[in-house]
Amino acid sequence: MAPMSYCPECGNRLERHLVGGEERRHWFCRACGVPRHDHPLVVVTCFVACDQQLLWVQRELEPKRGLWAIPGGFLESGETLAQGAARELGEEAGIWLPPEQLQLYMTGSITFINQVYVAFRATVDSVDCKPGVESRACGFFSRRDCPWEEVAYPEVNDSIRQVYADMERGAFGIWEAQMSEQRYALREVRQGLQQGGQEGR
Numbered sequence: 410m411a412p413m414s415y416c417p418e419c420g421n422r423l424e425r426h427l428v429g430g431e432e433r434r435h436w437f438c439r440a441c442g443v444p445r446h447d448h449p450l451v452v453v454t455c456f457v458a459c460d461q462q463l464l465w466v467q468r469e470l471e472p473k474r475g476l477w478a479i480p481g482g483f484l485e486s487g488e489t490l491a492q493g494a495a496r497e498l499g500e501e502a503g504i505w506l507p508p509e510q511l512q513l514y515m516t517g518s519i520t521f522i523n524q525v526y527v528a529f530r531a532t533v534d535s536v537d538c539k540p541g542v543e544s545r546a547c548g549f550f551s552r553r554d555c556p557w558e559e560v561a562y563p564e565v566n567d568s569i570r571q572v573y574a575d576m577e578r579g580a581f582g583i584w585e586a587q588m589s590e591q592r593y594a595l596r597e598v599r600q601g602l603q604q605g606g607q608e609g610r
């Protein structure tokens with residue numbers, strides 16, 4: 410269970426929530442008399458492809474300042490998943506795409522950092538991009554040239570490799586990733602069609 414030691418309402422120290430002697434997977438504030446949840450946060454990302462290259466951004470903010478990542482961030486209140494992904498893409502790389510243009514690509518559960526992520530993908534015709542205030546730089550990289558040694562979140566490297574593989578085969582599936590500290594599993598829940606098939610772009 411992720412650490413959350415103080416009540417966000419009253420500031421008292423939280424306890425494990427025991428119900429009938431069984432420990433629940435959330436906290437309890439004795440002062441407020443209510444459970445305090447720390448549900449997983451939702452991260453939205455967007456893989457943007459141009460030919461065989463993928464868009465990366467170099468972070469300007471902590472954490473992981475100076476390291477490279479796929480554009481993305483936390484979903485905010487009131488946003489749909491695609492709206493959040495499109496916003497992050499615009500803010501970090503200056504590429505403003507309508508949310509309807511983003512295609513669902515991957516869902517992931519990362520239990521050890523208490524996050525779920527939803528990744529979209531999009532294709533653009535030009536490598537034009539411009540780092541926003543949260544980014545130091547951005548650019549399109551082929552699988553060979555991308556900054557594998559300087560990635561901010563190596564736990565999702567396998568997912569990124571899958572994007573490059575899908576780009577190379579010219580067919581994007583829809584993937585479900587499950588990551589725990591012990592295990593990384595990636596499952597194609599809908600097979601991608603080869604280019605020229607019925608799939609929209």
Ligand SMILES: [Zn+2]
Binds near residue numbers: 416417418421
């Ligand atoms: Zn409280």
